[in-house]
Each structure stands twice: as structure tokens, then as C-alpha cells.
Amino acid sequence: MIKFEHTLFALPFAYMGLILGNFYVEGTWPSFHEFIWTTVAMVGARSAAMSLNRVIDRVIDGKNPRTAKRAIPAGLISVAEVWLFIIVSFLLLFIAAFQLNLLAVKLLPLAVFVLVFYSYTKRFTWLSHLVLGVALGFAPLGGWIAATGRADGVALLLFATVALWTAGFDIIYATQDLDFDRKEGLYSIPARFGLLPSLWISRFFHFLSAVGFILILFFAHLHWLYGLGVLVAILLLIYEHAIISPYDMSRTNTAFFTMNGTLSTVVFLFTTLDLWLWFG
Template identity: 35%
Template sequence: MRLVKWYKDFNELIMFQHSVFSLPFIFIAMIVSANGWFGWKLLLLGVLAAVSARNFAMLVNRYLDRDIDAKNPRTKNRPNVDGRFSETQLRILIIVNAIFFIAVAYVINDLAFWLSFPILLILGGYSWFKRFSEMAHLVLGLSLGLAPIAGAIAVEGTIPMWSVMLAVGVMFWVAGFDLLYSLQDMEFDKKEGLYSIPSRYGSDATMFLAKIFHTIAVLFWAFFVSTAELGFFAWLAVIASAGMLAYEHHIVNKDFTKIDRAFFTVNGYLGFIVLGLIIVDRIVQ
């Protein structure tokens, strides 16, 4: 029972369900690189790398944000604040996941191994940035945007241009929905002097910039499809993603209280719908 409770607390700490944002794009890149199925070994290694990298990023965030989370009514009951995980436990978990990620990268190939170190620096940078720069939203986007590049490296051992296009699209997609999500903490961030765009420029500017970011995301996903010379269903994926992002903005524009619905539901489905259409595209070609 203690183990089950620990697992539940750990899952609450790292919010494992948010992995749905990056995992589909890792697999999209691996499928395009392999022009189809890339093998069970790489599937396992890809999942392990993605999970350990995301665990590391979330644990660093929770560790560095202990003081902020304790003051915010929305986050004051998180496991990093209420005593369920001590500072020492958090530091150990950060180190374990970092070592595990580096070890998995080593098994994948040399390029993955050498890039694992700067990747960890980027993943851990988000929490620092929001204390002094509004660019934190883009840093978070970059953290998830590295996923498709990592997927291509796992299969090819190189960084093809189409993977960069896909990555830039993911970066602006994530930064855009993080802007919307940050609207919930706008007043708190103002009070604490945090550098979120909502706290600095207000809700109207934030929602306008989120639309710009999501437009850029769709454009770069179109560049990805073109550069990778994919087919009809891949273009359909771009159109579907544009429609889903438009719906997300419709939800938030209509009612700020629906931000969670827009954040989790729409963005959670988006990646898997795009992945499904890319799989179909590879099958029919």
C-alpha cells in the first residue's frame, strides 16, 4: 500500500499525463525517418528517453518552484510543497532521472549521447527563465520541441531539416498553449514579480500572441510535410491541427474558466491525431 501511495504521489508530482504532448511527435519523427516501422528496440528506448527527460524537467521545476508553489492557491497542495516529497528526495530523483536519460541516450547512438547533456540544461532552464524573462514560454516550447529532433537522431543518427521544421512547429505550439494556460496565474505572477507574458502585458495581448504562435506552428508543420515530401494524409494532419487550435482559442475566448479543457483535451488529442494521420500516410504510400 505504501508503494501504491508513493506512486500516486509521484504521478501527481510529475503529472505524467502531460507526456501526451511530446510523445506523439517523437514517434512521428521516428516513423518519417524510418519511412515506416522503426522497430521494438527503438520504441522502447524512445519511450524511456522521453519519460526520463520529462521526469527530469518536471522534477527540476518542482524543486526550484517550491517557494512559488507554496504561495499560489492553485499549487499549494502539490507534493513538493505539502511535505510528501522532501528537498533531498527531489534532488535524488532529479539525479536518477538525469543519469537514466544519459544512459539511454548512450545506448541509442553517439550523437544522442553527446547531445543529452545540453538537452538536460535546456530542460532544466524553464524554471530559471520565468524569474527574469518573458521568454520562459518559448524555453518551455523549445524543451518539448526537442522531441522530434531526438526521434530523428534515434533512427538516423543525424538531424534532417524536416525534423527542425517539425520541432519549430512544436515549440510555437507549446509556447502558444502555455501562454493561454498562464492566464490562470496572471494576477499571482504580477504580485510575485514573475516574468510571464500575461502578468507583463495583460490578457488581450497574451491571447493575440498565442494566436500568432499557433499560426507559426501550423506554418512550420506545413514546411515539415513539404520538406519531408509526405502525402495527402500528412497535409490533412496539418489542416486538422489548424482546426483544433482554432477551436482551442474559441474555447478560451468564450470563457476563461475553460482553460483547463482547452489545455488538456484539445492539445492532448492534437498530437495523437497528427500521429495517426502520419501513420496512415506512410501506410498508403
């Protein structure tokens, strides 16, 4: 029911926020305690969010030929079983937050609200992609808060950068359902503006995201290794948009899954190597 590769979009950025926050504020690596509970929080949050989406959208998924074979509409798992999984996942998130710090606990209601709210947004606004961006942007922000107990300007810049990157690739993903969304009266940027304008909006969001990654280089006092990682990430974004066009969207899944899972991992690894090289 849940694809592990979806978690790969957010988990590297959660670790990036955790590590970068520690060095930016305290000049040290995160503790084993912080690393473990950040991981538990991410597993709980992503599992709950994706399961909620499957439950809330089960009727829509059943009508859509692309999603009709998903576990719930296909009858492979019951709604009750999924709700039990959601409760357990949120419980993991709550336990992890209480193991980290007070700010993490205080922000729990906001995080849960966004995770639940996103699944309903396609019913009334084409800005749903940005709401998903906010949800995934909480990954690096949550990692930073787990490390420091506060949200600095760099943390908010990282949050906005990841949010725009997420919104950009979600628009590409949503092009697959353009006709279905219009037929069912659902809202998305592709359904509202059409295929070609949507691809340009996605490119604009990814341009802003690239600018954000570059700004982090200076504001977080990083070095050339991080800059090299950002260059690779920008090249991946360029390639992502080069392999799709209004005339050939056959490689949408490659652009969505492979490129973005690789990008988040690359940025995280180069950030870690940069800090290791300069600070040991």
C-alpha cells in the same frame, strides 16, 4: 506530483520524429531497439524536467493558491525524495542516449541544460514560454536523431513547429497566474502584456505552428492522410482559442490539457497512417 497527461504533449511527437526520420532517411520503419530506447529517453527526460520544475519552484508554488496543494508544498513528498527521482530519471536518459547513437550522446549536455534552465526563466524573462517550447521541441528532434544519427532540415522544421505550438499553449496556461506573477515579480507574457494581447500572441504562435505542419507535408514528401491530420490539428487549434476569451477563461484547462494532448496524438497517428498506406 507528475501528471501523465503532460507527457502526452511530447511523446507522440517524439514517436513522429522517430518514424518520420526513419522513412525520410532510410525508407524503413524504426527498429524495436530504437522505439524502446526512444521511449525510455522520453520518460527519463520528461520525468526529470517536471520534477526539477517542482523542486525549483516549490517556494513559489507554496505561495500560489492554484499550486499550493502540489505534492512538495503540501508536504506529501520530501525534496530529498524528489531529487532521488530526478537522478534516476536523468540516469534513464543517459543510458538511453548511449543505446542510440553518438549524436544523441553529444547532445545530452544541451538537453539537460535546457531542461534545468527553463525552471529559472520565469524569474528574469517573459520569453520563458519559448524556452519551454525549445524543451518540448527536443522531443521530435530527439526522435529523429535516435532514428538517423543526424539532424536534417525537416527535423529542424519539426522542432520549430512543435516549439511554437508549445509556447502558444503555455501562454494560455500562464494566464491563470497573471495576477500572482505580477504580485511576486515573476515574468511571463500575460504578466508583461496583459490578458488580451497575450491571447493574440498565443494565436500568432499557433498560426506559425500550423504553417510549419503544412510545410512538413511538402518537405517530408508526405501525402493526403498526413494533410488530413494537419487539418484536424488546425481545427483543434481554432477550437482551443474559440472556447476562451478575456471575458471567459473558465475553460482554460480544457484548452490546455484536452485540446493539446489530442492534437499531438492526432498528428502522430495520421503521420503513421500516411507512411503505412504509401510504404507499407
